[in-house]
Amino acid sequence: MTGNFDYFVVFAEMRTGSNFLETNLNAFDGIECHGEAFNPHFIGYPNKTEMLGLTQAERDEVPERLIGAVKGQSRGIGGFRYFHDHDPRILDLMLDDPRCAKIILTRNPVESYVSWKIAQATGQWKLTNVKRRRDSKITFDPAEFELHVGRLQAFQVFLLNRLQAAGQTGFYLAYEDLQSLEVMNGLARYLGCDARLEALDASLKKQNPEPLESKVENFTEMERALAGLDPFNLTRTPNFEPRRGAAVPGFVSGARAPLLYMPVRSGPEAEVCAWLAALDAVPVETLPTKLNQKALRQWMRRKGGHRRFTVLRHPVARAHAAFCDKILIKGPGCYRDIRRTLRNFHKLPIPQGELDESYDRDAHRQAFAAFLRFLKANLAGQTGIRMDAHWATQAAVLEGLADFAPPDMVVRENEMAGYLTALARQVGYSKAPAPLPAPETGPFPLAEIYDAEIEALTRDAYLRDYLTFGFGDWA
Numbered sequence: 001m002t003g004n005f006d007y008f009v010v011f012a013e014m015r016t017g018s019n020f021l022e023t024n025l026n027a028f029d030g031i032e033c034h035g036e037a038f039n040p041h042f043i044g045y046p047n048k049t050e051m052l053g054l055t056q057a058e059r060d061e062v063p064e065r066l067i068g069a070v071k072g073q074s075r076g077i078g079g080f081r082y083f084h085d086h087d088p089r090i091l092d093l094m095l096d097d098p099r100c101a102k103i104i105l106t107r108n109p110v111e112s113y114v115s116w117k118i119a120q121a122t123g124q125w126k127l128t129n130v131k132r133r134r135d136s137k138i139t140f141d142p143a144e145f146e147l148h149v150g151r152l153q154a155f156q157v158f159l160l161n162r163l164q165a166a167g168q169t170g171f172y173l174a175y176e177d178l179q180s181l182e183v184m185n186g187l188a189r190y191l192g193c194d195a196r197l198e199a200l201d202a203s204l205k206k207q208n209p210e211p212l213e214s215k216v217e218n219f220t221e222m223e224r225a226l227a228g229l230d231p232f233n234l235t236r237t238p239n240f241e242p243r244r245g246a247a248v249p250g251f252v253s254g255a256r257a258p259l260l261y262m263p264v265r266s267g268p269e270a271e272v273c274a275w276l277a278a279l280d281a282v283p284v285e286t287l288p289t290k291l292n293q294k295a296l297r298q299w300m301r302r303k304g305g306h307r308r309f310t311v312l313r314h315p316v317a318r319a320h321a322a323f324c325d326k327i328l329i330k331g332p333g334c335y336r337d338i339r340r341t342l343r344n345f346h347k348l349p350i351p352q353g354e355l356d357e358s359y360d361r362d363a364h365r366q367a368f369a370a371f372l373r374f375l376k377a378n379l380a381g382q383t384g385i386r387m388d389a390h391w392a393t394q395a396a397v398l399e400g401l402a403d404f405a406p407p408d409m410v411v412r413e414n415e416m417a418g419y420l421t422a423l424a425r426q427v428g429y430s431k432a433p434a435p436l437p438a439p440e441t442g443p444f445p446l447a448e449i450y451d452a453e454i455e456a457l458t459r460d461a462y463l464r465d466y467l468t469f470g471f472g473d474w475a
Contacts, residue, residue, distance in 0.1 A: 003192025007071045008033075008079030008101035009094050011159055013152060015115035016107040017175045018081050023201045024184050030076030030193040037066055037080035038087040044080075063090045077101075077191050084155040095162045101191055102170035104159060109149045110226065111175070114138060114215055116148075137215060140222035146229070237464045240381035241396045246404035247389065248296055252289045255280040258306035258427050260299075264397050265390040266322040267313040268413050268438040272420075275435035279424060293404065300405070307423055309409040310401065311416060312394050315462035316455060316474035317446060322390040323371045324442030330354060338385055346374050346383075355443055364442070365449035372457035379461060395468040412469075413438070450475055 010025075010033070012018035022033040034051060035044035042048055043056040043066075050056065052069035059066045067090065070078040079101070082094070094100045117138035163170055171190050177183045185196045213219045252261040252272075257279045263269045277284040291299065300306060313321070326335045327342060328350055342348040350367050351359055375391055377383050389397065401407060411419045417434040424432030440446065455473050459466055 003077070004099075005077060005101040005192060006099040007067070007074070008077060008103060008191055010079065010081045010103045010105060011083075011155075011170075012081055012105040013083050013107075013112065013155075015112040015119065016105050017178045018105055020178050020201075021103075021105060021173070022081060023203060024178070024197070025079075025187075027197055027201050028076075028188050028193050029195040031188060031191060031195075032074040032076060032078045034070060034074070034078060034080045036083070036086065037070065038063065038082060038090055040085075040087055060087075063087055064093065067093065076193060079103075084151060095159075096166060098166070098168055102159075102163065102168065103173065103187065104156075104170045105173045105175070106152075106156065107175035109152055110145075110212070110222075112152075113145050113148050114140075114212060118215065137217045139217050140219075140225065142222075142225035145225070149229075237467055238380070239396075239464060241379060241387055241392060244389070244392060244396050244400035246400050246402075248293050248404060249290045251291065251296060252276060252287050253291075253296075253299060253303075255282040255287060257424070257429060258303035259423070260296075260306060260308045262308055262310040262401050262407050264310055264312060264318075264394050265388075265392075266318045266325070267311055268416070268435075271435050271438045272311055272416070275416075275420060275433065278433050279429050305427065307409065307427055308405060308407045309411060309420075309423060310398070310407045311411045311413055312469060313413045314471055314474050315394075315465050316450065316458045317413070318394070319372060319375060319391060319458055319461070320368060320446045321441045322388075323368055326388070326390050327371065328355070328367065328442065335388070338388075341385060342371075342374060346370075348374065359443065361444050361448055364444045365451075365454070368449060369454060369457055372454070372461055376457070376461040393462060393464045395464050447475075 010018060010021060012021070022035065025031045025033045035048075036042070037044055037051065038059075040060075043054075043059055044051040051059075051066065052073045054066055054069055070080060082091075094102075118136050121136040121138060159170070171187055173183070173187070179200070181197060181200055184200060188195060188197075212222075216222055246262075250263055252263065253259065254276050257276070259276060259279070261272055261276055263272070273284050273287060277287055288299075325333060327339050327348070330336065330339070330353070339350075343350055343352065348367060348370050349363065374383070378385055378387055378391070379393065381387075398407070398410070409419065409423055411423075416437075420435055421432045455475075458474075465471060
């Protein structure tokens with residue numbers, strides 16, 4: 001095949017006009033579209049059992065075989081339609097291949113939802129003869145529609161991001177573009193086909209040409225439901241943090257207990273590790289840790305029925321712990337370079353050297369408030385200082401954990417005593433002790449400097465955590 005592409009894929013969904021698009025593509029001399037080639041329930045078209053010399057069983061065994069057949073046996077450039085729930089094994093191959101042309105067809109999700117519901121009700125998925133048209137009104141289901149839109153949007157964003165990362169672009173079509181002869185001929189040009197159409201194929205008819213209000217029984221309820229949606233994502237919490245990997249070497253397993261602690265930094269790590277060691281009456285320093293991913297997966301295979309868990313800390317207490325342990329107090333573990341930069345360039349009001357009597361409670365409150373303002377800028381990507389794991393959002397940390405293996409249990413620090421003992425009972429430790437609460441950190445207890453302003457500053461910096469995990473005020 002000459003030109004830029006060896007084959008093409010039409011990314012679409014049900015009731016987006018993909019049948020009409022395929023019919024017009026097949027009208028070009030030099031383009032052949034083979035239907036839903038990777039639909040898991042049939043091959044190409046309903047009731048077909050083979051395509052291009054391959055059976056459905058042969059396709060399912062090695063999906064790449066059908067790609068080769070589409071490239072080698074089509075009349076001109078060949079392709080097929082692919083929906084979000086088709087065989088996922090072939091998706092990476094197509095997206096990573098710059099010789100695969102990507103055509104992305106979309107439609108107003110309300111219209112596609114209504115059309116889909118009508119087709120379900122009537123059993124009519126194609127219309128070639130208007131006399132055989134079946135009518136039906138549908139009832140709009142807000143929850144079902146929200147799931148419908150969520151699936152469409154997630155797949156569209158996935159396609160966009162993958163093409164961006166690969167340095168590729170697709171040919172985007174809206175449902176309304178399908179009626180444009182110029183656009184169809186432009187698509188043929190994009191695919192490297194020299195043929196042009198004089199007119200669009202008229203064999204397929206629009207099944208439901210009426211306005212939406214005549215197709216939906218509860219149209220007023222649908223209007224109210226749609227008014228409550230946020231199509232522009234105005235209420236989202238901006239996230240400028242880089243993706244964090246799972247810090248596997250920092251995970252801690254029980255000495256014998258099939259438990260794996262996945263720490264969130266600046267949380268009650270010492271207290272949880274002490275509790276984990278107490279289960280088997282061993283020194284805490286003997287707990288297995290600093291394992292690589294291979295060794296940890298081997299542990300997971302050996303420990304059938306194991307449980308993974310992590311413990312979250314309230315953002316105010318966690319930020320205060322990070323400030324005291326990593327910035328304020330010069331000692332082991334202090335980030336001396338970041339401390340100096342915060343003091344000299346971000347004007348953090350902390351002493352240059354060790355703390356002395358001049359650093360009183362008011363000074364501590366002012367310094368912590370200034371650190372919270374820095375955190376807001378840092379987590380928004382507005383500083384040159386790294387977004388360290390000790391003050392990264394806990395939402396980002398858990399996303400990183402999930403890339404390796406999601407925790408079975410996510411516990412809040414103030415609920416450790418009940419939930420961790422229950423977790424221990426699940427793995428056979430019926431008389432597990434309760435973990436001890438974490439001691440205060442820093443020169444002054446958090447309770448002595450906490451007020452409404454500290455809470456507001458923390459919420460500004462960690463809104464993502466407040467929303468994701470439902471934290472209320474600290475006090």
